Amino acid sequence: MLKTASPLGLLLDVDGPIASPVTRTIATPSILTDLIALAAANVPIAFITGRSAAFIREQVVTPLREQGLPLTFRMYGVCEKGAVWFPIGVDGMGDVVVDASVALPDAVVDELRQLVHDEFADTMFFDETKQAMVSVEQRTDVDSRAYKARQPAFNEAAFSILVRHGLGVSFEDRVSADASGAVPFRLDATIISTDVESVKLDKNHAAERALAFFAEGGPLPQLWRSVGDSRSDYRMADHLHEAGYDVAHVDVRPLDGMLTRPYPIIVMGDQIHDEAGASFLDYWVTKLGLR
Structure with a gap:
């Protein structure tokens, strides 16, 4: 001490x-x-x-x-x-x-990773070092304006993936509850990334x-x-x-x-x-x- x-x-x-x-x-x-x-x-x-x-x-x-x-x-x-x-x-x-109680289901993580690989790898990358949340970040070799132009499309696609898997999720003024009426996850967009995370964080x-x-x-x-x-x-x-x-x-x-x-x-x-x-x-x- x-x-x-x-x-x-x-x-x-x-x-x-x-x-x-x-x-x-x-x-x-x-x-x-x-x-x-x-x-x-x-x-x-x-x-x-x-x-x-x-x-x-x-x-x-x-x-x-x-x-x-x-x-x-x-x-x-x-x-x-x-x-x-x-x-x-x-x-x-x-x-x-x-x-681990606040982590996203593995199937959702895998689909978000694939989404980045297939459609958004030109401007962003999937952060493989995260252990509980998902972060998709602007590539350092990409201009900020180019990233910001693509970020809304990623946010929309990520939101749709969580909804399709039956997870309650919110993003800005949009809310989609799960079957029990709960909304345990959210998207949080920053100037260099979008996080998909538990609302407990x-x-x-x-x-x-x-x-x-x-x-x-x-x-x-x-x-x-x-x-x-x-x-x-x-x-x-x-x-x-x-x-x-x-x-x-x-x-x-x-x-x-x-x-x-x-x-x-x-x-x-x-x-x-x-x-x-x-x-x-x-x-x-x-x-x-x-x-």
Whole structure:
């Protein structure tokens, strides 16, 4: 257990504030060094993301280890919006736990994979690293406009596949219930992907799991910041606020529409995505005197 008091806690989305949505990597070196400095100061850091455990291992944990993680720190990953979780230590990722109860049926996964292969492989790919949800993502060699032009057709086809298999599903203002009247799945479209996922997956539940893990390692700080680039990321701060913590949410893509909340919403001037994320981390490393 770490004995130094934690001055701050961080819940971080990965795509956007940490990893570039263009390269899908940590493209700003200061992000790595600042995360390590904050971890060494006993700042609990959780990566709360829709990404897979394999992505976090390759694009986040491995670069952090190469930069040199401290011997003791509190770091955690909750992936696929709460379906997958694991601790992160000096030797890398610990045991990965998958909640199979929220996974899509194999037959539906197989048909979605085939759909991408047969009709949409020119602009997107099926993420084979996901363990509970399905993600179909823009190819990095494809222009954003080309992907966005094809994404609605994929969304329509994916919605139809779930309906044909008798699964309750929603997408935006469309709802198709299953035979019992339930709607256990949804499509969630982002600027670079479409996720097909259980409605039980959300970042407030993921935040709750991360805090429970951190509490096992010592007292939790009262001051927290969550950082994200989508409207669903506000739910991390929602949980912290409802649990009684002093929290503010940092929105690194505010032009999508900032939400009204009972806690402060922070923007990093005109900066967006990982440029804003890098400035945010730099602010706290400087404020805490860690340079």
